Amino acid sequence: MATIRRIKGTQDILPGESEQWVALETLIRETMRVYNFKELRTPVFEKTELFARGIGQLTDIVSKEMYTFFDRGNKQLTLKPEMTAPIMRAYLENKLYAKSPVNKFFYIAPLFRQENPQAGRLRQFHQFGAETLGTAYPEADAEMIDLALNIYRRAGLENLNLRINSVGDVTCRLPYKKLLQDYIRPNLHLYCQDCQRRFDDNPLRILDCKKETCSALNQKAPRLVDHLCEECHTHYHRLKQHLDALQISYDEDPYLVRGLDYYTRTVFEITSEALGAQNAICGGGRYDLLAEELGGQPTPAVGFASGIERLLLIARHQNLHLAPAQRLDVFIITMGETARQKSLSWLKTLRQAGFLSETDFLGRSVKAQMREANRQQARFVLLAGEEELERKTFSLKIMDRSQQISVPFANLIETLESLANE
């Protein structure tokens, strides 16, 4: 009979790996804390409408990648494919703007997209990220980039590349779109099929095309950065000044566009060559129009999202260990029925004193129990048999020194504590 398998594109995070996750999450939380970002948790599913309106009906995410279904009440729901729209929804719904003009949130959450899995791309994957709501100042954009890079630095990641760009706002993007379409139109038939399809809806994407023929045609295309309105230009200029002041190196990429409709002005991406085809570990930018799109009051905002699986891929590629291997403090070896019956209460005493402790559950030979203790890298082994019970004294083996001493039952904890502190 065939055993049930996990769903395509999902992963079991097994012991050995799960410690890495916990260590990374701890590092993220600690960094978020000193940057004064507060955790905001939202449900795993939302009304489909939230994403359709927030991310954009025409984006790939919404048009072909969402896990959408109808519940028993015939409501259309979607497993969240990204976190920015839910954060904005929660912010508006709970009227958090009323408590403070600027709100800084972070999250660590599972997300769902029905794509074909490959290296660094899963159907259930995890992101952490941050969002600053309520300020249009470029300082917030710079803080966001600094925050993401700081987390990577603390995790030990190397050779990351930051690219930035400005995609303008409503006043400059529409005129530029026309300019760009005028440039492309004469040669449109030479572009690839994808680009021809993008021409009307999303001509900016054409600039991002990686096909050689298309990027060659794009060489002399007008660049949005050269046609920004004054406000956008100033915003972009200030951002760069802040990055310089923070000694953050970056590349300006006039063709960097993001796949989600809600971005305005600042966009950025952090990539790693260690990742293969899916090389982005972090993407983000400013989305000053999203709040209104969702029916709320105008709220300028900026944020980023970072893939946890991809971060861990880079860490593995670099041979980084975010969490040190766990060693057992004490392993109790028992000989005979009487000792085995007492082992649980000894364990309890050890554990209450804070020692990571274990014993044998299979009634194995002393040799086998010793092997088990060694396998789990126990620092100390407590031996208890008839002899020890009679004398009310444990035999305590200090494994690293292959040395064995006698310890009266009553002195066990204090002896271990002094040995552990050596």
Place this chain on the structure above:
RNA sequence: GUGGGUGUAGCUCAGCUUGGUUAGAGCACCAGAUUGUGGCUCUGGGGGUCAUGGGUUCGAGUCCCAUCACUCACCCCA
């Protein structure tokens, strides 16, 4: 959705080209050498519907077809 690659022990893989004894290795696991003591060594042991189904053949892990799974890539994204 489209293409390439790969499916043999818990893991990593050999065997397939040129079909032919009981399908192998290393690691891991268990036991013994050491009847109450780990790591190293030596000896032994358990564990496989060779992904699944069909076909060719006297005979298929090996050749052919299909299906499924995994994986990499396109697209897009974290």
